[in-house]
Amino acid sequence: MIELIAALGNPGSEYAVTRHNAGWIVLDAFAQHLGAPWMDEAKFKVQVAQILLGNRKIWLLKPQTFMNLSGQAIAPFLNFYKFTSKELLVIHDEVAFNVGQTRLAFGGSSGGHNGVADIIEKLGTENFWRLRLGVGPRSPLLNLTDWVLGPLSKDEQVHLRSEKMREIIEFILKDGTEKWQERINQ
Numbered sequence: 001m002i003e004l005i006a007a008l009g010n011p012g013s014e015y016a017v018t019r020h021n022a023g024w025i026v027l028d029a030f031a032q033h034l035g036a037p038w039m040d041e042a043k044f045k046v047q048v049a050q051i052l053l054g055n056r057k058i059w060l061l062k063p064q065t066f067m068n069l070s071g072q073a074i075a076p077f078l079n080f081y082k083f084t085s086k087e088l089l090v091i092h093d094e095v096a097f098n099v100g101q102t103r104l105a106f107g108g109s110s111g112g113h114n115g116v117a118d119i120i121e122k123l124g125t126e127n128f129w130r131l132r133l134g135v136g137p138r139s140p141l142l143n144l145t146d147w148v149l150g151p152l153s154k155d156e157q158v159h160l161r162s163e164k165m166r167e168i169i170e171f172i173l174k175d176g177t178e179k180w181q182e183r184i185n186q
Contacts, residue, residue: 002129002173003087006061006074006113008115019135020148022160023091026133028162030169033059038062044080045073053173070115071122072182078123087129089172092116093148097134099156102168104131129177132166133160 008026009015017025031038036049038060049060059081062093078088092115099105107126110117120126135156138147152160159165172180 001056002058002086002089002177003056004059004061004081004083005031005089005091005169006063007071008067008090008121009062010067010069011166012065015149017152017157018149019093019095019152022133022135022152024062024091024159024166025034025167026091026098026159027060027062030166033166035061040064041077045075058173068114070128071118071120075122076120076167085123085128086127089131089177090116090119090128091131091133091169093135094132095107095136095138095147097132099134100159101134102131102165104172104177106130106177131172175185 005027006032007022007023007027010018015021018144028038031049031051034051036051038047038049041048045064047062047064051058057161061074063070063079065073074088074090077083078085091111094101094103094111094112094113106129109126116130119128135148135152138144142150171183
């Protein structure tokens, strides 16, 4: 059961609406919809918010390290609060998927995503959930770094802040990861 959602992104206004910050955009909209304010937790280099789902307290987390150092914030937080990696859902951008596509998966390699790779390294395991948000296809005119640090269009921003994205997270939290996979795979 998911007890902690960590969205990946880069701090700073210059990155606010870039493809690499897709995870933050989705989680910000989710937190705002539920009226959950973000608070700085400098000890762990994160911003946190909490929501109640029935009698469960769910933590929302935005690492304030840069993307490639996400594990430096997430691993100490998990360890301090005694969460297991299997209770963690990481939301991040995915250049291999078109905008609008999402995929929920458990474990596996980083797929070349440096933020996910750092989390795997710092946790010492690949065994956590990932919600991958499509931000592709990448323009052949841009290298990968320029693409992910490039701005999202207005339509892409609207999609990431949409009710549909909030409903995906709510479904995963209420009905479970396996039920969401069954629903998507049918």
